[in-house]
Amino acid sequence: MTMNYYYITGTGKGIGKALALHLLEDKENYVVGLSRNNAIKHERFEFIRVDLNHFDELNMFQFIDIRDADKIVLINNAGMIGQINHVGSIDNVSIYNTFMVNSIAPAILMNNFIKAYRNYSLEKIVLTISSGAGRHAIESWAAYCASKAAIDMFSLVADVEQKILSAGYPFKIFSVAPGIVDTQMQTQIRNTDKSNFSSVDKFIDYKNNKQLSSPEKTAELLCKILQNPDKYDEVLLDVREI
Numbered sequence: 001m002t003m004n005y006y007y008i009t010g011t012g013k014g015i016g017k018a019l020a021l022h023l024l025e026d027k028e029n030y031v032v033g034l035s036r037n038n039a040i041k042h043e044r045f046e047f048i049r050v051d052l053n054h055f056d057e058l059n060m061f062q063f064i065d066i067r068d069a070d071k072i073v074l075i076n077n078a079g080m081i082g083q084i085n086h087v088g089s090i091d092n093v094s095i096y097n098t099f100m101v102n103s104i105a106p107a108i109l110m111n112n113f114i115k116a117y118r119n120y121s122l123e124k125i126v127l128t129i130s131s132g133a134g135r136h137a138i139e140s141w142a143a144y145c146a147s148k149a150a151i152d153m154f155s156l157v158a159d160v161e162q163k164i165l166s167a168g169y170p171f172k173i174f175s176v177a178p179g180i181v182d183t184q185m186q187t188q189i190r191n192t193d194k195s196n197f198s199s200v201d202k203f204i205d206y207k208n209n210k211q212l213s214s215p216e217k218t219a220e221l222l223c224k225i226l227q228n229p230d231k232y233d234e235v236l237l238d239v240r241e242i
């Protein structure tokens with residue numbers, strides 16, 4: 001039997017949880033969830049408690065030697081929008097945490113993942129959940145937009161390197177915008193005071209007009225990329241366009 005190993009950050013809720021549950025439907029898949037909270041109980045699921053805001057906890061995590069794998073995947077999904085407010089009025093701790101979870105943690109995990117498995121002759125993928133916000137400036141989301149833009153670029157560089165360095169079994173690298181998804185992150189956006197975020201009504205309308213995707217549908221679309229990585233030449237993708 002073939003065995004696929006998936007490391008997913010942020011499996012506590014939202015897209016990460018839906019993705020883990022979707023992958024676990026296939027008995028060839030084993031999932032390791034790295035998160036602060038866990039709501040998944042499954043014989044092929046392992047939970048490792050990590051707070052990605054804490055450098056020491058993040059740095060202590062090690063990717064283990066996997067002998068029976070046919071495919072190994074890192075999904076950097078965990079993310080936070082941080083305090084929604086204008087530059088000049090943002091809490092500095094929020095800026096720090098947003099970059100830590102959205103840029104530094106996925107960059108460190110990608111670095112350690114490539115280090116751990118670079119000599120493995122099998123299919124290897126790093127898929128980071130980025131955001132359209134990393135590709136367009138959005139009022140009141142400065143740290144979120146900038147931290148997603150940073151991980152897009154980190155992924156682009158890693159991809160260029162894989163094409164230069166790895167002859168037989170390079171890592172496929174993706175940074176993917178998931179669309180607008182009905183999770184707690186959208187609830188936080190809708191609950192922002194209009195004086196701090198003038199476009200809040202647009203996000204309330206998305207919800208009222210049922211324009212949000214479900215985490216489950218998003219998980220299915222992300223799995224399309226994971227199942228057929230060679231179909232996608234670009235590093236920066238958007239699930240609404242695949």
Ligand SMILES: NC(=O)c1ccc[n+]([C@@H]2O[C@H](COP(=O)([O-])OP(=O)(O)OC[C@H]3O[C@@H](n4cnc5c(N)ncnc54)[C@H](OP(=O)(O)O)[C@@H]3O)[C@@H](O)[C@H]2O)c1
Pocket residue numbers: 009010011012013014015016017034035036037038050051052053076077078079080081101129130131132177178179180181182183184185186
């Ligand atoms: N929802 C959208 O419309 C949307 C749009 C574009 C991009 N995204 C991106 O999609 C990804 C998933 O977001 P979501 O919508 O599913 O949001 P969510 O429901 O708020 O979930 C965020 C996930 O990140 C984890 N997380 C946050 N801070 C963490 C920390 N310090 N340490 C460990 N895990 C942490 C959470 O796990 P625990 O709290 O259990 O630790 C949770 O599983 C994020 O990268 C987000 O930026 C979402």
